[in-house]
Amino acid sequence: MITSPTQLDSLPATSAADSRWLVQMREFPCETSPAMETAWRDLERRSLLRNPFLSPAFVFPQQPPPLVVGAPQLLTIINDQGRWLAAGLFERVRGTRQLPLPHLRAVRMQHAYKTGMLVDATHRQEVMDALWDFTHDQGLHGLAFPLLPIRSPLACLLAERCEREQLAVITDDLFERATVKVRDTGEDTGVSVRRAKSLRRGQRALQKHGELAMRFRSCSPHDLSAVEQFLYLEALGWKGNAQTALACQAAEAQAFREVALGLASRDRIRFAELVIENRVIASMCLLRSEADYYAFKIGWDPQFERGCPGFLLAHEIRQRINELPGCERIDSCAAAGSFLEHVWPDRKLMCTALFTTTRWGSIAARGTDWIRGQFRRWKAPAVEQPPTQSQESLGEMV
CATH class of the missing domain: 3.40.630.30 (Gcn5-related N-acetyltransferase (GNAT))
Structure with missing residues (x-):
């Protein structure tokens, strides 16, 4: 049974997934320092996908309620030299409509129109290893991201990891967002x-x-x-x-x-x-x-x-x-x-994406996705509903 998302306070906050790296989750808002802000900005500069809504310049001023929604925690992966290799704002949830098991869900800051996490581009695979080990140590079964560009480098990186381990990726709430490119200048196409x-x-x-x-x-x-x-x-x-x-x-x-x-x-x-x-x-x-x-x-x-x-x-x-x-x-x-x-005239495909990190999580997500599909067909048999997409049907994403 899928329960309402609630914070899992009983889980430990740190894990040494790699003896050289520290994977840590701390309550957010948290005390900040010039060193922390510098480390965050440095990671943003090196990140695989830069996201203005995860910039410290955007996040830090919004710490006081009600500008942060959910129950946020700051997840960081830091090497033995104190350099940040990954960072993101997440909440631990017991279960959602996509996955009825404990997992991490990216927190969408109020007035933010894209989620994700910052990942050092030169250590992307090592970050994935550390992230997967951390979720296993914590008894978590997946990573969920609302408002994620489905063909972004981060989505592709996570999907490739799931494909390699034959784990499910579930996408919901797909829609196309309007964009405009330099090539559109001077014409009304x-x-x-x-x-x-x-x-x-x-x-x-x-x-x-x-x-x-x-x-x-x-x-x-x-x-x-x-x-x-x-x-x-x-x-x-x-x-x-x-x-x-x-x-x-x-x-x-x-x-x-x-x-x-x-x-x-x-x-x-x-x-x-x-x-x-x-x-x-x-x-x-x-x-x-x-x-x-x-x-x-x-x-x-x-x-x-x-x-x-x-x-x-x-x-x-x-x-x-x-x-x-x-x-x-x-x-x-x-x-x-x-x-x-x-x-x-241009479009960017957005979605709510779930990347499972364990076998049990993959089985539960696929089963829940199938049940939801059956329910939609039963509820509105005369209307063709756009199905959610599993790992096998993502095609261009990986």
Whole structure:
């Protein structure tokens, strides 16, 4: 029987999977130090897959509740020289709908739109060995990641390990997320004729108020105007009414200011702004992770809603994406059905992925997956349901 996810406090927190390495889980939030932050940043620089939502600049300011959800613990793998080789935020769960046995599940930070873990690219196989040994020592049967790109280097690395040991990989909640790449600059591929006409009408409507322009801005400790403008616009309209905007909670707004400053110190944040006569009417926050940028959130002034400022800003970003330093792609961070799908033509396949680490875990996951499939067919026999994917059907993933 699948129980509600709860923290397994009785399990030990450390394991010497390799005599040279220490695998450790500690409660999070935890006390931090400059040395810890430096080690984390160094790992982020060397990581197989860089994730802005696992950057210390993003995580540390969000330690106070309610900005962390779940029951998080920080998992680290550290070598005998004190160098971090892997890190991630997880919770220990007794069972979930994917696996009714104890396992680790990646914690999704509030306002984070991707999970995963940081893994040293040059020691990836050794990290997998240590991680597998740790789960065995702890009586854990798998690793689960919500909102994981299914074809990311991390997903492929974990899937390859499962394939080698003939263990199950289960993926649920598949959806395609809109993205835009540098190759899409200067053309409207994927934009329907109707949408293109709507964009032109919106542009003409906004130009009636004055000169219309789009710009990219950064921020610094001496100039937070782009941050404050973004917070203001994001709180207008439905987000403010629903109390879901960052500015609706003083703690969240302050945490975002600290995140912005931390990322700005390493040139990893930009704000795309749509401007009429020096008045900002729309702003999108972009977080940088090397060649990938992430559209964290967007806000616009509903006074100009007839001109579709959100659509127009997204379209202008597509046309001028090559002005972002080192950018190759922007991830929309949006759910399926977002308006960004109408103007950003590329897609990234996302999922909730479970990688089993033991035979019992593999058997239980496959059995649970089969039962859930039977239940779906019984519940809605007239509607063809997209099945979950097991290891055998992942194909391109490994």
